[in-house]
Amino acid sequence: MAKITAGVATSHVPAVGAAVDMGRTQDPYWKPMFDGYEFSKTWMKSNTPDVAIVIYNDHASYFGMEIMPTFAIGVAESFEICDEGYGPRPIPVVDGAPELATHLAASLILDDFDMTVLNVLEVDHGLTVPLSLMFGTPDKWPAKIIPVAVNVVMYPQPSGERCFAIGKAIRRAVEQFDEDLDVQVWGTGGMSHQIQGARAGLINLPWDQQFMDDLINQPEVLQYKPHLEYMIEAGSEGVELIMWLIMRGALGENVDEVYRFNHVPGSNTSVGHLILTPSADTDKTEA
Amino acid sequence: MKPDFEQFKDIPGTTIFTIEKAREGFHLNQFCMSLRKAPNREKFLADERAYLDEWDMTEDQKQAVLTRDFQKMLDNGGNVYFLAKIFATEGLSYVQAVSTMTDMNVEQYQAMMLAGGRNIEGWRSKKERGEA
Ligand SMILES: [Fe+2]
Secondary structure, three states, X not given: OOEEEEEEEEOOOHHHHHHHHOOOOOOOOOHHHHHOXXXXXXXXXXXXXXXXXXXXXXXXXXXXXXXOOOEEEEOOOEEEEOOOOOOOOOOOOEEOOHHHHHHHHHHHHHOOOOOEEEOOOEEOHHHHHHHHHHHOOOOOOOOEEEEEEEOOOOEOOOOHHXXXXXXXXXXXXXXXXXXXXXXXEEEEOOOOEOOOOOOOOEOOHHHHHHHHHHHHHOHHHXXXXXXXXXXXXXXXXXXXXXXXXXXXXXXXXXXXXXXXXXXXXXXXXEEEEEEEEEOHHHHHHHO | OOOOOHHHOOOOOOOOOEHHHHHHOHHHHHHHHHOOOHHHHHHHXXXXXXXXXXXXXXXXXXXXXXXXXXXXXXXXXXXXXXXHHHHHHOOOOHHHHHHOOOOOOHHHHHHHHHOOOXXXXXXXXXXXXXXX
């Protein structure tokens, strides 16, 4: 049986990808941020999953305005890297996990989550920056990836409750997959940031840290936080954090905090990162 | 549930990209999407007006693009992730482009970010700020 062994949350700042690609990670500006991910890269070497389900959003990179799916899942063999206007990032193509992805898509639809099924998808910084942060710069990514794209760009985004619930449904679906696979779920985006308007540059680190605490300890309460509060307190783009609730929903009732990191600023963003594992008691209660 | 698009209007200095705004800005944002392709980027930079005239955009939207008035683009239904294709075409970073929407120059904006970003105190509500 497949099993969810860990959850990762991380910001996915595009400039971080550029810093990796241009070899600037040791520049004085970037070094403190990349140093914060050294633990994670080491941890990942001994905890490499077979498959990572990466919850992310497209930033007008692959999806235009013709089609704006609320929840979409990539079921392809592989996913090319988007040209976001600067040329595609020079990183390996992302290999998919078509069998698990197909099982997941079907399970979720039968559980009343009406997924858009993507047989073709190019992935942008929302997905590739987390890969670079967690895996470094290998010639080939060490895990298969299932992209799950969430609309966080256009209001109404899915509610926090819906995100938390789909996370729980992902957990059930993975556990019902017959192959023995080690699966992680990654929630990406955030934390507080706003990249438009006169209020651009907004950062709210105390709010971000409270969000992390609540995500770990009381997601059942956190799920009801309205979009409006994210937008006021974490900035118009901070609403991306609803994607972390999907990851949290997939980990079961209780989690152990393996690692936590905050850094301000990464470009315009409050960078936040968590590694969580399902608690042993969570596994017991659900067995 | 009845949608409430008014709830965002009190957030100062912020344009929330709602489903209504998305409809208003459709052609502007689609023009931006075309700039994902390198040949289109070259064509746009070679003659911006001619390139814009190929799109079913309003004159206000075209003027906003020609003058790189990002706030005006937002007001006319643009979304920043789409608009990013315009400044990426010119090789500008988010920080460089985003700072133009604030009352700071890029150096001041960068200094603010390095010092921890814009503090939220005073930026929660137009009413609180006496702007509404
Ligand atoms: Fe993002």
